[in-house]
Amino acid sequence: MLKVEEISRKYGELTVVDKLSFSVNQGEFVALLGPSGCGKSTSLKMIAGLETPDAGSIELEGRNITRLSPGERKLAMVFQSYALFPHLKVEDNILFGLQARKVPKGEQKKRLDSVVDLVGLGDHLQKKPGQLSGGQCQRVALARAIVAEAKLCLMDEPLSNLDAKLRNEMRTEIRALQQRLGMSVIYVTHDQVEAMSMADRIVLMNNGKVEQIDVPEALYNNPKTIFTAQFIGSPPMNIIKSGSENLGIRPEHIEISEQGMPATILSCDYHGADTIVLADISGQGEDQKLVKIRYPGHALFASDQNISISWAPQNEHRFPL
Template identity: 50%
Template structure:
């Protein structure tokens, strides 16, 4: 069991700051997802923790030990690469035991641990095969096996599921999560897929442009997004972010006649509302239906209210034609207020 502490980490390439002064820490045995769009610095952060790249500034502390200056091999951690990085000339057994073998673990010990890991991941029948003879999911398991056999307290995963098809991905999601809990490993998991992050992680660190936007439990990110960026990244479809016009009795949706949905006066703000919290009814904000998208269990209806577009999630398949006049309403508690300029959350004043 080991915790990870990252302090004021910076990585710059030339003038570009890929990782810009970020700090966070994890508890031992925690499953943390680094989430963000491509180019946000999440993979670089992972590589800095792993020791595959040298930091420009800041510290990496693993289990209370400052490892910033140590090479990857001395950090007592394992890693699963996005491309799996299996050695094409070695069979599955040799791939999994590669680390033990170069570290001089006796053959008998290697065999015992290989058997354990092979049983854990269902690799027993594949041990003699070369990576080229395996499916994507099997290769993924081998990569995981190579990481787990080292029995390091920390395991880093770089987009491990991105090369798998949807079915396999959800299987592996559960499998990795249950392995992590059973073995009590501290896992840091890089992904651009919010579903993965939300469903697997104890904590999600959402990054953008080299900085941390929000660091919290999945429910926090969903229920109390710290900024417009987070609000727009989490949820499918993402939160509606609506511009407001200031009025005497309280701000209204831009281009509409009311009713008031935001605070009166103060700094200009935008309104965030999740599609699943908007209801179609007889009272509330007048709007017209623009399009309907049917997804089976529910439908997403795009409405125009004033100059703004509002997405509404409804169960089943409502029969709403283009141009139908509707009224939108939502519970007061479901509305999020963000500063228009900074994009940061403002709790209802």
């Protein structure tokens, strides 16, 4: 339904978004993922109409919307700061768009009631945003986006202002709402866990360019570039130079075994369910080659202890130099 084709945006000499292309299908949850400054927010703003691309086109349901004003695109958006109007009651915040678009009063009421039920804001309609907690503000912002019944909903790091526990709850909740209402969503985040757990497809961006577009499993199992391999997964994939190529192996796929590659323990970082073991696999007199190993349970290794590591061949990834 949404087709972004080769959009670019420059700020002076700096190219922030470079020929970005991707599409969103009806009812699909697409995450724009990447490190800060990779151009994902700028891309979202161009889709929203808050920025104009220097080149390329954006099509929504076959209509070219590249030069339309934000209002004419009829999209909904959830902002990182929520962007709630501090002087308006929750009710008026949610209905702001419907009032601006002159939706009949009865229809407004009907939609308000149903959306308030969905996000659970019943008792707070008469309050001002200043009287609500962060999580409640988030719900108001969500309600304002849902009530518009827009074809496409844009979300710009909507969970980044919440604490870890609430973030996990809202993650599940947003995903559930999206699936229940069949919403098409573009979700911008720098958090790979959010993207992996919520999205149907992920557009991984780096330096304004697309690195890989794929379903979460494919990004994890078949990364096409070293950047993707190291961005998805925590701790990142170990990259070992071997001959004419780079060998990639995830920390969770390395086993500490009787025989295999000799390694020397440098440190152990205990996380509870597992331990991240840092080891050196360089031979005598070579520069250090560090690998991280995810070891289930509590590993009790002494520093400088010599071990052997191995992995199953199907877990190897190979990248050309």
